Amino acid sequence: MAQPEHVIQNKIRLALSANQCTVFRINVGKLRLPDGTLFQTGVPRGYSDLSGFRWSDGKAFFIEVKTQTGRPRKDQIQFHHMLTSHGIVHGIARSPEDAIKIVKEGLIGYGFKQ
Numbered sequence: 001m002a003q004p005e006h007v008i009q010n011k012i013r014l015a016l017s018a019n020q021c022t023v024f025r026i027n028v029g030k031l032r033l034p035d036g037t038l039f040q041t042g043v044p045r046g047y048s049d050l051s052g053f054r055w056s057d058g059k060a061f062f063i064e065v066k067t068q069t070g071r072p073r074k075d076q077i078q079f080h081h082m083l084t085s086h087g088i089v090h091g092i093a094r095s096p097e098d099a100i101k102i103v104k105e106g107l108i109g110y111g112f113k114q
Helices: 005-018 074-085 096-105
Strands: 021-025 029-032 038-041 050-054 060-065 089-093 108-110
Touching: 005 021, 005 050, 005 060, 005 096, 060 074, 060 096, 074 089, 074 108, 089 096, 096 108
Parallel strands: 060 089, 089 108
Antiparallel strands: 021 050, 029 038, 050 060
């Protein structure tokens, strides 16, 4: 049985924390104001699920969490292109092992189609 994304994400957070990284889960949400307009909290659309830094050198990373069959949305691909253009460590992780590989090896765009 396939694991839901939030379960994979929690396992990745634990694994990265155990591998000398600080990891932040990015929460977003919407709420309707009394006048009926929608207010969106958090980061821009496409921002990665997890971000953080390695303790060894302070290098930042961004991890987009997906299930085994999950695919990145257009706005996530756009965010990937921006990160790539600046040489930022990031990628798609479908398991804790993927996330550790991305961060330890300093990979740029792991799991995204080139």
